[in-house]
Amino acid sequence: MDGYARQIPLIGEEGQEKLMKSRVLVVGAGGLGSVVITYLVSAGIGKIGIVDGDVVEEHNLQRQFIHAGNVGKNKALSAMEFVERLNPDVEVEAYPFNLNESNIAIAKHYDVVVACPDNFETRLILNDFCVRNDIPMVHGAIYGFEGEVTTVVGSPCYRCLYSSFPKQEERFTPVFGFTCGVAGSIQCAETIKVLLGMEVLRGKLLRFDLRSMEFFTIEYERNPNCLACKNRKEG
Numbered sequence: 001m002d003g004y005a006r007q008i009p010l011i012g013e014e015g016q017e018k019l020m021k022s023r024v025l026v027v028g029a030g031g032l033g034s035v036v037i038t039y040l041v042s043a044g045i046g047k048i049g050i051v052d053g054d055v056v057e058e059h060n061l062q063r064q065f066i067h068a069g070n071v072g073k074n075k076a077l078s079a080m081e082f083v084e085r086l087n088p089d090v091e092v093e094a095y096p097f098n099l100n101e102s103n104i105a106i107a108k109h110y111d112v113v114v115a116c117p118d119n120f121e122t123r124l125i126l127n128d129f130c131v132r133n134d135i136p137m138v139h140g141a142i143y144g145f146e147g148e149v150t151t152v153v154g155s156p157c158y159r160c161l162y163s164s165f166p167k168q169e170e171r172f173t174p175v176f177g178f179t180c181g182v183a184g185s186i187q188c189a190e191t192i193k194v195l196l197g198m199e200v201l202r203g204k205l206l207r208f209d210l211r212s213m214e215f216f217t218i219e220y221e222r223n224p225n226c227l228a229c230k231n232r233k234e235g
């Protein structure tokens with residue numbers, strides 16, 4: 001507990017114990033994932049699962065600092081190495097593959113899913129699975145100086161928020177490391193708050209623009225035509 005002396009006054013020993021028993025799955029160990037993994041592991045969660053099928057490339061290191069020295073290595077395995085160095089008390093499981101319909105069942109073993117992938121397809125697969133299985137999902141995305149975060153706890157969900165999606169995100173999204181830092185930190189705060197039963201960005205999309213330094217929240221509701229929410233009993 002000594003290692004967490006500076007945060008225990010905020011959440012109590014009981015809160016810390018809750019964190020130490022919790023399991024979080026981080027999907028994507030890229031720019032957002034690097035930040036989310038760093039702060040979740042520092043805060044002493046019990047177990048972290050890391051999903052990523054990509055390999056570390058030189059141009060990733062500008063924002064994916066947890067992979068320093070690991071160019072050429074799988075990102076999930078590289079992140080696992082980082083976690084073991086940062087906080088050996090945290091159990092870590094690496095899933096060195098890309099998430100799809102056939103392997104998403106791994107998410108059932110976790111209390112919260114943090115969505116940090118680089119494409120819409122994975123976000124939708126995650127959203128639908130989490131809504132169906134009542135697993136809270138913390139969504140984050142960035143573009144250039146801009147970012148957004150929302151937390152899906154049942155309904156409304158990520159699919160309710162966006163009625164259409166482009167086929168494919170750009171191969172190289174322009175971005176600064178600090179944009180990932182802001183969005184990833186907010187995702188981490190949301191995750192910790194979900195685990196502790198605190199109020200989160202449910203039905204609220206937080207958007208920010210670091211060029212104008214504007215932060216604002218947009219409220220959204222359940223879309224009656226949402227494919228993911230349709231079969232849910234409660235709203």
Ligand SMILES: [Zn+2]
Pocket residue numbers: 155156157158159160161222223226227228229230
């Ligand atoms: Zn929905």
